[in-house]
Amino acid sequence: TAPLLAVDNLHVEFKTRQGLVRAVNGVSYALHAGETLAVLGESGSGKSVTAQAIMGILDMPPANIPKGEIRFRGTDLLKLSDNARSQIRGQQIAMVFQDALSALNPVFTVGWQIAEMFRVHRGMSKKAAYAKAIELMDRVRIPAARQRVNDYPHQFSGGMRQRIMIAMSIALDPEVLIADEPTTALDVTVQAQIMELLAELQRDSNMAMILITHDLGVVADVADKIAVMYGGRIVENAPVHDVYKNPAHPYTKGLLESIPRVDLKGQELYAIKGLPPNLLDMPTGCAFHPRCPYRQDDCVTDVPPLHEISGTRSSACHYWREVLDGVQG
Ligand code: SF4
Numbered sequence: 228t229a230p231l232l233a234v235d236n237l238h239v240e241f242k243t244r245q246g247l248v249r250a251v252n253g254v255s256y257a258l259h260a261g262e263t264l265a266v267l268g269e270s271g272s273g274k275s276v277t278a279q280a281i282m283g284i285l286d287m288p289p290a291n292i293p294k295g296e297i298r299f300r301g302t303d304l305l306k307l308s309d310n311a312r313s314q315i316r317g318q319q320i321a322m323v324f325q326d327a328l329s330a331l332n333p334v335f336t337v338g339w340q341i342a343e344m345f346r347v348h349r350g351m352s353k354k355a356a357y358a359k360a361i362e363l364m365d366r367v368r369i370p371a372a373r374q375r376v377n378d379y380p381h382q383f384s385g386g387m388r389q390r391i392m393i394a395m396s397i398a399l400d401p402e403v404l405i406a407d408e409p410t411t412a413l414d415v416t417v418q419a420q421i422m423e424l425l426a427e428l429q430r431d432s433n434m435a436m437i438l439i440t441h442d443l444g445v446v447a448d449v450a451d452k453i454a455v456m457y458g459g460r461i462v463e464n465a466p467v468h469d470v471y472k473n474p475a476h477p478y479t480k481g482l483l484e485s486i487p488r489v490d491l492k493g494q495e496l497y498a499i500k501g502l503p504p505n506l507l508d509m510p511t512g513c514a515f516h517p518r519c520p521y522r523q524d525d526c527v528t529d530v531p532p533l534h535e536i537s538g539t540r541s542s543a544c545h546y547w548r549e550v551l552d553g554v555q556g
């Protein structure tokens with residue numbers, strides 16, 4: 228079946244005073260109804276910029292999309308008018324941001340802010356909209372929702388505020404939910420609860436979800452498949468189980484070995500050496516070569532294409548076979 232959402236050969240660049248930054252450089256991924264894709268990468272990998280392009284919230288200029296398509300139900304969103312685009316945004320494709328405190332309006336009660344979505348987009352009466360707001364606060368498990376509906380954002384904990392943001396994002400029953408580092412600002416216990424909530428909402432409503440994160444540790448129980456990004460490109464695409472069992476790209480392998488594991492307590496954690504690439508001065512050949520333990524001479528000169536390993540799996544590494552076998556050159 229045709230995917231619900233397909234990003235196809237997307238390029239996004241920014242004009243800066245230092246030069247042209249190619250933030251997204253030929254990214255493709257697809258998502259079916261009810262599917263969760265985790266997009267993984269360090270900051271600057273292009274994962275958030277891709278999401279912002281899908282949402283249509285990039286500032287253009289300085290951002291420019293010289294190439295690519297973003298098809299939702301077969302229609303290229305990049306060809307729609309601003310008006311048609313804003314109809315889709317929030318209603319069919321919605322987003323949860325990392326920082327709930329700055330995304331919520333501090334001068335209005337949370338109930339008012341949730342209710343406003345139903346009043347504006349569904350034309351509901353004030354009373355009906357408030358009833359829906361309380362129902363949603365219940366659904367994202369805010370205790371005593373009816374008593375708290377007239378509280379202000381600052382009266383809630385960070386985790387509860389993120390639940391309110393999630394309530395607002397699912398208010399209009401979107402088909403795709405994009406969650407950009409939804410738990411990064413929260414402590415570990417609360418992170419797990421929020422991930423659980425997202426997974427539950429996703430299952431109940433058969434939403435498709437794009438979960439953007441730098442933390443491979445949080446996606447195992449939630450995602451169906453993973454796209455790993457590095458320097459504006461996808462370097463590995465795979466079902467989540469394959470990635471955990473045996474990654475096919477040295478960068479993914481490094482990320483996996485950096486996850487703290489309870490069964491290896493006391494062992495030193497592997498951290499990927501070096502820094503993410505400078506987008507203004509990208510390394511030649513494979514962008515990961517300065518940090519790669521598998522590097523060979525041709526890695527410095529030849530950009531690796533995304534090699535298809537199986538129908539569901541690909542790796543942008545010349546030596547993906549060696550990586551799968553764990554043989555370092
Ligand atoms: Fe490492 Fe070469 Fe593979 Fe790049 S292409 S990840 S440098 S082995």
Ligand code: MG
Nearest residue numbers: 270275407408
């Ligand atoms: Mg980001």
